[in-house]
Amino acid sequence: MTQLIIGPGAMGGLLGIKLALQQPVVLAGRRSLPTPQSLTSPQGSTTQHAVDGRLAAALTERDLSTVTTVHLLTKAYAAESALAEVATRLPAATPLVLWQNGLEVQPRLTRDWPGPTLCASTTEGAYRQSDAHIVHAGHGHTWIGHLAGEHASLSTELADTLTRAGLASQAVDDIHQRLWHKLAVNAAINPVVARYRIRNGRLAEPRFAPITNAIIAEVADIMHSAGIALPAQGLSGLVWQVIEDTAHNRASMLQDVLTGRPTEHDAILLPLLRLAREHHRATPCLAAFHRYFSQRSATG
Ligand code: KPL
Secondary structure (H helix, E strand, O other), X not given: OEEEEEOOOHHHHHHHHHHOOOOOEEEEEOXXXXXXXXXXXXXXXXXXXXXXXXXXXXXXXXXXXXXXXXXXXXXXXXXXXXXXHHHOOOOOOOOEEEOOOOOOHHHHHHHHOOOOEEEEEEOOEEEEEEOOEEEEEXXXXXXXXXXXXXXXXXXXXXXXXXXXOOOOEEEOOOHHHHHHHHHHHHHHHHHHHHHHOOOHHHHHOOOOHHHHHHHHHHHHHHHHHOOOOOOOOHHHHHHHHHHHHOXXXXXXXXXXXHXXXXXXXXHHHHHHHHXXXXXXXXXXXXXXXXXXXXXXXXXX
């Protein structure tokens, strides 16, 4: 009954620590983690947790023989290669849960992975203060489901497990739409704040608001043309609400830029650009941001 977590970043570490209070957990990554790990709660108290942190490539078939679920929490661009490091040594058809941003990797792995493949979308707030210290900055909610609405009982079982571990979760049959809404919000915020190196709240300033609104209009047009339901309050309403709620945040893509990591521009922008091409929609802003980040990553 072991849960394997691949990608021991902030959210992977938080998930590992929480689940380990109930059942065996292996936290696997490309480098080993110090143990114990400190976890600071949203209320500010810090606790110490022994974790079974391992190098993914060194895990043997025997280490993996009791794995009942794989949670993949790497960045989107690293998901498939990280999974490939352990895939052939896992029990046949092990259920897989994908926690990535965007919608690049989820359809591919749902098609190719031999076991049931679920997607998770979360609003839990967490960041790593160091290799040995995770801060759970704010409680959120997690939704779990299959892209085509299959595996309902497995989704419910997993959501219950996460909820018992202290991460409020719910199984849903519309995870595809929820991932699209998250992608739309990310597309309107992340490229702009990462390019101009600003916190989310500054998007409301006269210099940046027109850019944000132009992206919102392009994304809403693409979703509408493709028949993807827009959020109840409209895309603009949702995006500006998230900007207000996260005004002090450094968005994930900005953090990637500031720490010299690759950005998730493909995972966030490519599904939109592809859909726009399919439906003959114009995307000058989205295409310009995608070009900017592609050139940036090509030149290092
Ligand atoms: O999810 C986010 C991110 O940082 O990637 C947003 C919604 C942009 C909040 O910062």
